[in-house]
Amino acid sequence: MASASASAQLERAYKRMLIPTFLAVGIFAIVPLVGMIGLSFTDYHLIRGFRGEVGFQNFVRLWTDGRFMESIYVMCALSFIGVAVQIVMGTLVAVGLEKIVPRWRLARGFFVIPFAVPAIVTALVWLSLFTPTLSPINAFFAIFGIQIPAILTTQTGAIAAIVIADTWTTYPFVMLLILAALQGISTDLDEAAAMDGATRIRAFFYITLPLLVPALTMVALFRFIETLKHFPLIFVLTNGGPGRSTQATNYYAYVQTFQSSNVGYGSAIAMFLFFFAGVISLYIAKRNARLADA
Amino acid sequence: MRDDSFSFKLKRGFGILMMLAFAVFAVFPILWVLILSFRPATQLFVPIWETPFELTLENYSAIIGTNFPFALLNSAITAGASTLLALLLGIPAAFALSKSRLSGKFLASWLLLLLRMAPPVGFVIPLFLIYINSGLIDTYAGLIFAYMSLTLPLVVWSMWTTFNQIPNEVIEAALMDGASIWKTLVKVMIPIARPGIVAAAILSFLLAWNDFFFALIITRSETVTAPVAVMNFVSYASVDWGAIAVASIVLTLPVVPVIILANKYIVQSLGGAVKG
Amino acid sequence: MYLKTTRRLMAAALAGAMALQSGAAFAQEKTLKVLLFGMPSTIGLQALAGDFEKETGIKADIEIIGQDVFENRITLSFAGRTGDIDVVHTPAIQVQRWVEAGWINPITDQVDALEDKDDFLKGPLEAYAVEGDTYALPFFAEVGLLAYRKDILEAKGQQPPKTWDEMLSVAAAINTPETAAIALRAAPGQGFNMFVFPALMWAYGGKFFADYPSDLTPAINSPENLKALQVYIELLTKYGPQGVGRFNFPEIVAAVQGGQVAMTVDGTSITSQLVDKEKSPVADNIELALPPSGPAGRFPPIAVHGLAVPSDAKDPEASFKFIQWATSKETMAKIALNQAYPDFTRASVASIPEVVEKYSGIQPNFLDLRVEALNEARGDYRPLISTWPEIGAALGENINGALNGLVTPEAALEKADQEVSDIIDSQ
Numbered sequence: 001m002a003s004a005s006a007s008a009q010l011e012r013a014y015k016r017m018l019i020p021t022f023l024a025v026g027i028f029a030i031v032p033l034v035g036m037i038g039l040s041f042t043d044y045h046l047i048r049g050f051r052g053e054v055g056f057q058n059f060v061r062l063w064t065d066g067r068f069m070e071s072i073y074v075m076c077a078l079s080f081i082g083v084a085v086q087i088v089m090g091t092l093v094a095v096g097l098e099k100i101v102p103r104w105r106l107a108r109g110f111f112v113i114p115f116a117v118p119a120i121v122t123a124l125v126w127l128s129l130f131t132p133t134l135s136p137i138n139a140f141f142a143i144f145g146i147q148i149p150a151i152l153t154t155q156t157g158a159i160a161a162i163v164i165a166d167t168w169t170t171y172p173f174v175m176l177l178i179l180a181a182l183q184g185i186s187t188d189l190d191e192a193a194a195m196d197g198a199t200r201i202r203a204f205f206y207i208t209l210p211l212l213v214p215a216l217t218m219v220a221l222f223r224f225i226e227t228l229k230h231f232p233l234i235f236v237l238t239n240g241g242p243g244r245s246t247q248a249t250n251y252y253a254y255v256q257t258f259q260s261s262n263v264g265y266g267s268a269i270a271m272f273l274f275f276f277a278g279v280i281s282l283y284i285a286k287r288n289a290r291l292a293d294a
Numbered sequence: 295m296r297d298d299s300f301s302f303k304l305k306r307g308f309g310i311l312m313m314l315a316f317a318v319f320a321v322f323p324i325l326w327v328l329i330l331s332f333r334p335a336t337q338l339f340v341p342i343w344e345t346p347f348e349l350t351l352e353n354y355s356a357i358i359g360t361n362f363p364f365a366l367l368n369s370a371i372t373a374g375a376s377t378l379l380a381l382l383l384g385i386p387a388a389f390a391l392s393k394s395r396l397s398g399k400f401l402a403s404w405l406l407l408l409l410r411m412a413p414p415v416g417f418v419i420p421l422f423l424i425y426i427n428s429g430l431i432d433t434y435a436g437l438i439f440a441y442m443s444l445t446l447p448l449v450v451w452s453m454w455t456t457f458n459q460i461p462n463e464v465i466e467a468a469l470m471d472g473a474s475i476w477k478t479l480v481k482v483m484i485p486i487a488r489p490g491i492v493a494a495a496i497l498s499f500l501l502a503w504n505d506f507f508f509a510l511i512i513t514r515s516e517t518v519t520a521p522v523a524v525m526n527f528v529s530y531a532s533v534d535w536g537a538i539a540v541a542s543i544v545l546t547l548p549v550v551p552v553i554i555l556a557n558k559y560i561v562q563s564l565g566g567a568v569k570g
Numbered sequence: 571m572y573l574k575t576t577r578r579l580m581a582a583a584l585a586g587a588m589a590l591q592s593g594a595a596f597a598q599e600k601t602l603k604v605l606l607f608g609m610p611s612t613i614g615l616q617a618l619a620g621d622f623e624k625e626t627g628i629k630a631d632i633e634i635i636g637q638d639v640f641e642n643r644i645t646l647s648f649a650g651r652t653g654d655i656d657v658v659h660t661p662a663i664q665v666q667r668w669v670e671a672g673w674i675n676p677i678t679d680q681v682d683a684l685e686d687k688d689d690f691l692k693g694p695l696e697a698y699a700v701e702g703d704t705y706a707l708p709f710f711a712e713v714g715l716l717a718y719r720k721d722i723l724e725a726k727g728q729q730p731p732k733t734w735d736e737m738l739s740v741a742a743a744i745n746t747p748e749t750a751a752i753a754l755r756a757a758p759g760q761g762f763n764m765f766v767f768p769a770l771m772w773a774y775g776g777k778f779f780a781d782y783p784s785d786l787t788p789a790i791n792s793p794e795n796l797k798a799l800q801v802y803i804e805l806l807t808k809y810g811p812q813g814v815g816r817f818n819f820p821e822i823v824a825a826v827q828g829g830q831v832a833m834t835v836d837g838t839s840i841t842s843q844l845v846d847k848e849k850s851p852v853a854d855n856i857e858l859a860l861p862p863s864g865p866a867g868r869f870p871p872i873a874v875h876g877l878a879v880p881s882d883a884k885d886p887e888a889s890f891k892f893i894q895w896a897t898s899k900e901t902m903a904k905i906a907l908n909q910a911y912p913d914f915t916r917a918s919v920a921s922i923p924e925v926v927e928k929y930s931g932i933q934p935n936f937l938d939l940r941v942e943a944l945n946e947a948r949g950d951y952r953p954l955i956s957t958w959p960e961i962g963a964a965l966g967e968n969i970n971g972a973l974n975g976l977v978t979p980e981a982a983l984e985k986a987d988q989e990v991s992d993i994i995d996s997q
Contacts (some may be wrong), residue, residue, distance in 0.1 A: 003550035010475060011394055011395060013474075014389075014393065015390070015396070017389060017390035017479075018386075018387050018391070018396075020383045020387070021383045021446060021450060021484065023389035024379075024383055024442060024446055025440075025443070025446060025447070026438045026444040028442060029417075029438075029443040031420070031424065032371055032420040032424065033409075033412060033416075033417050033420075034420075035417065035420025035421075035424070036417045036419070036420055046645055046649040047670070047671040063551070064525065067410075068358075078882050089316070092312065093316050096309060097313075097334070100306065100309040100310060100312075101309075101310060103311050104313075107555065109554030110321060110554075111317070111320050111397070111556070112553050112554065113320065113321070113324060113546075113551060113553065114320055114323075115547035116546055116552075117324075117545075117546050118503065118506070118520075118521050118546070119504055119506060119521075120504075121521070121524065121541075121542040121545055121546065124538055124542065125323050125326065125327055126323065128330070129323065130813075131813055131816070132811070132812040133339070133812070133813065133825040133828065133830050133831075134339045134813055134821070134824055136326060136341055138812075147812065149812075150815070152815070152816040153814075153815030153974045153977060154974065154975075168319065168320070168323065168467075175398070176412050176560050176561055177564050178399075179561050180560075180561045180563075183561065201305065203362065212563075214541075215549040217896065223482060225411040229411075229413050229414070229415075231414075231507055232323065232436065232506045232507070237435075237815075238756060239757055240758070240815075240967070241816065241970050241971075241974075242758075242815055242816065242971060242974035243758065243972075243974060243976045243977070244758070244967040245971065245976055250413055250415055251362040251389055253416065254415050255963075257415065257419060258645065259640075259641075259959070260960050261649075263419050266415070266419075266852060267419070270413050270415050272411060273413040273415075274412055277412055280411070281408045282404055285400060285407055286400075288403060293468045335848075335849055336849060336851060338849075339824055339828055349687055355932070361633070423650070427649070427651040431650070431652055432652070432654065438975060459807055511642070511646060513650065514643070514647065514654045515603070515654065525636040525638055526608060526634065526635050527608075527636065528637065528638055529634075529636060530607055530635060530839065531610065531819060531823075531840055533820035
C-alpha cells in the first residue's frame with residue numbers, strides 16, 4: 001500500500017476533494033475581496049459612479065480624517081472591553097457549571113439560548129430595555145423610588161450598552177469553548193488540590209486557569225475579530241450616537257459607503273479592517289500550525 | 295474529602311448566587327420579549343405586575359398578514375441550503391486538508407480564517423455588483439452562495455480539526471481493505487466525526503440564520519430574510535413592538551431546542567479546536 | 571467519479587439558480603412592483619390594491635418596508651439598475667438627489683394633463699418640481715403641531731405656549747418627576763432631530779445657508795442658530811424625560827401615551843396617534859395647537875411624500891396609472907376614513923362630509939389647524955438640494971452631540987458648519 005504510485009494516486013484524490021471548495025471560495029469570497037481592494041483605489045460613488053482611479057488618495061485621507069481616528073478609538077474600546085467582559089463571564093459560567101452547580105444539567109441548555117438569538121433581535125430587545133420610559137427594569141426600580149440612569153445618552157453608557165447586549169448573546173460561545181477545554185483537563189489534578197475547600201479557589205487560579213490559557217487566548221482572538229465587525233447592534237441600539245460617538249470603524253465604513261455613497265473611501269476603511277483581521281488570523285493560523293506540529 | 299467549614303459554605307453560597315445572577319441575566323430579556331409578545335397595544339409598556347391579565351394573541355395573528363412568514367421561509371431555505379452546501383463541499387475538503395501531505399496547508403488555513411474574519415462591509419458592494427451583472431441578485435441561489443462564503447470556511451476549519459483527531463491508522467486500515475478514499479470518507483470517517491459535523495452544521499446554520507447585513511444588501515423583495523423583515527416593523531411613524539416581539543420569538547424559537555439538545559456536540563467538537 | 575459528481579452538482583445548482591431567476595422575472599413582468607415605506611397611509615393603500623386591479627386590470631404588488639432599510643434598498647436598486655421597482659415612494663427631501671442621479675423620470679406632461687391637477691395642495695406639489703419638471707405626485711403632507719396635555723396645563727394654570735420662549739416657562743411650571751414637560755425628537759438623522767430642530771432655528775431667525783439657493787455658503791454657526799440650539803437643549807435637558815437624548819418618534823409616542831410626557835411638537839403622523847382613542851389612554855386629554863413661534867415667525871416642520879416613476883421602470887405608463895389612482899380623490903378619501911391619515915394632499919378631500927366628521931371627532935378644528943400650519947410652513951424648511959441627506963446627517967449628529975453634552979453648542983455648530991462646507995465643496 002505504501003508504494004510510491006499508490007501514495008501519489010491518493011494525493012491526487014485528495015486534491016480533487018479540494019477543488020469544489022476551492023472554486024466556491026474563489027468565486028464567492030476571493031473575487032469580491034479583490035473587488036474591494038480594487039474599489040479602494042477608485043472614487044466610486046453610488047450616485048456619481050466612477051470618475052477614475054485615485055491611487056492611494058483614499059488611504060492618505062484616512063490619516064487626516066478625524067472621524068476615522070475616533071472610530072478606531074471607539075472600535076478598540078468596544079473590542080477590548082467587550083472581549084474582556086465576555087471572557088470573564090463565559091469562563092465564570094462554564095467553571096460554575098462544572099464546579100459549583102454540576103447538578104444543573106438542564107440549566108446548561110438555558111445558558112446557551114441567547115447564543116441562538118439573531119443579532120438584530122438582540123439589538124431591538126436591549127433597545128427596549130435601555131429606554132427608560134419603556135424599560136421594565138426602570139419601572140421596577142421606580143417602585144422603590146430608585147431612578148436608573150439612561151445609558152444611551154452618554155458615550156461611555158452607549159459603549160457599555162453595546163458591550164452588555166453583545167455579551168448577552170456571545171458569552172455562551174465563550175462558555176461552550178471553556179466547557180470543552182475544561183473537559184480536556186484531567187479533573188483529578190484539581191480534585192487533589194481541592195482536598196480542603198479553602199484552597200479550592202486558589203487551586204483554580206494556580207492549576208486550572210493556567211491550563212485554560214491556550215483556550216482562552218483562542219476564544220479571545222475569535223471574539224476580538226467578531227467585535228471588530230459590530231454592525232446590527234450599533235445600527236439599531238445607538239444609531240451611532242449620541243452624536244457620532246459610537247461609530248466604530250466598521251460602522252463608519254458603512255456610513256461612508258451607504259449613507260454618503262462614497263464606496264471608494266468606504267472600501268479603503270474596510271481595507272484597514274481587513275488588514276487588521278489578516279494580522280490576527282495569521283497569528284492564529286501560526287499558533288495552530290505550531291500546536292499541530294507539537 | 296468534603297469540606298463542611300463555614301467559610302467554604304459561604305463561598306459556595308456566593309458561587310450559587312453568582313450563577314443565579316447569570317441565569318437571570320441570560321433568561322430575563324427572553325422572558326421580557328415573551329411577555330411583550332402577548333400584550334395588547336395599549337398595555338405594551340405598562341409594567342406586567344400592574345395589569346397581569348391583559349394578554350392577547352392579537353400580535354401573533356397580526357403578523358400572519360405581513361410578509362414575515364414568507365421571510366421566515368426564505369431564511370430557513372437559504373440558511374438550510376447554504377449549510378448543506380457547505381457540508382457537502384467542506385467535509386471532503388477538510389478531510390483532504392487534514393490527511394493529505396499537500397504543501398500550502400498553512401496558507402490554506404490562514405486563508406480560511408481570513409475569510410471567516412473579513413469585514414462584510416467591504417466586500418458586499420463588489421458582491422452586489424457581481425450579482426447585478428450575473429442576475430443572481432434577489433435569487434435564492436445568490437443568497438445561498440453568499441452565505442456559503444461565510445459557512446464554508448467555518449465548516450472546513452472546524453471539520454479540519456475534527457478530522458485531525460482521528461488517527462491516520464483508521465484510514466490506512468480502510469484503504470488496506472480495498473476501499474476507495476471516497477468510500478473511506480463516507481463509510482468510515484463521517485460516522486466517527488458525526489458530533490463534529492453536527493456542531494459545524496449548527497454553527498454554520500446559525501451564522502446564516504442570524505445574518506442581517508448580507509440580506510440587507512443583496513435581497514430585494516423576492517428573497518428577503520426574516521432579520522431584515524423584522525426591521526419592517528420599524529415604520530415611518532411608529533414602531534410595532536408587539537410585532538417585533540412576536541417576530542423575535544418566532545425567529546429564536548426554532549433554534550432553541552436544537553441548540554439545547556446539541557450543545558454537548560458543540561462542546562465535544564470545540565474541544566478539538568481548543569485542545570493544547 | 572467524484573469529479574463527475576461535482577460537475578453534476580454544479581450543473582444542478584446552476585440550473586436551479588437560473589430557474590429561480592427566471593421565475594422571479596416572470597413574476598415581475600405581469601405585475602407592477604410598488605415599493606413604499608411603512609406609514610398608516612401606505613398600509614391603507616396596500617389594503618386597496620385590489621381596487622386598482624379592478625379598475626385598470628393591472629396587478630399591483632405593493633411592498634412595504636421599514637424606513638431604516640428603505641434608503642439602502644433604494645440606493646442599491648437604483649445604482650445597480652436592478653429594475654425591480656415600478657413605482658417608488660419618494661420623500662420630497664430626496665427628490666433633488668434622485669433627479670440629479672437620473673434615477674427617476676419626469677412625469678410633467680402626464681401631471682399637466684390631469685383635469686384635477688389644481689386640486690393638489692400647491693406647496694406639496696411644488697416640492698416635486700425640479701428645474702421646471704415635475705417628478706412625483708404627493709400623497710402625504712404632514713405638518714408639525716404642538717400636542718399638549720390640557721389637564722396638566724390647566725392644573726398648573728398654564729396657557730398652551732405660543733412661542734418657544736413661552737414654551738420654556740410653561741415647561742418649567744409643569745415639569746414633575748412623574749410627568750416630564752416636553753419631549754422632542756433627539757436621535758441624530760436628517761428625518762429625526764433635523765425634522766424638528768429647524769423649527770426652532772428658523773423661529774429664532776437662523777438659517778442653513780448665507781443666501782439659499784444662490785449662495786450655499788453655510789451659515790450654521792450664527793448667533794441665531796446658537797440661541798435656537800440653546801433653547802432646544804435647555805428644554806430637553808431640564809424638562810425632558812429621562813433618556814430623551816436618544817429619543818426618536820416611537821419613544822415620544824410611547825412616552826406621551828404612557829403619561830410620562832406632557833407636551834411635544836411633532837408631525838401629524840405622530841400627533842394623530844396621541845389623540846387616537848384606541849391606542850392612547852390619554853387621548854381625551856390631548857389638545858393640538860399650532861407649533862410655537864419665535865422672533866422671526868412661525869415655521870411648522872413639514873414633510874412631504876410622493877410617488878414617482880423610476881427611470882428603469884418596465885412600463886412607465888402603467889406606473890403613472892398607479893400613481894394617478896393612488897393620489898385620486900376617491901383613494902385618498904378611502905384611506906382617510908380607514909386609517910389615521912389627515913395628511914392627504916388634495917383640497918377636495920377636506921370637504922368630504924365623512925372625512926370632516928371623522929377628524930373633527932379628534933378635535934373640532936383639527937383639519938383647519940392642519941391647513942393653517944401647512945400654509946405657514948415653508949417649502950424649503952429643509953433645503954431642497956441634492957446633498958441634503960449628507961448635510962442633514964452631519965447637522966443631526968453634531969446637534970445630538972451637543973444635546974448629550976459631548977461638546978458645547980458653540981463647538982457643535984462650528985464643526986457642523988465646517989462639515990457642511992466640506993460636503994458642498996466635494997460636489
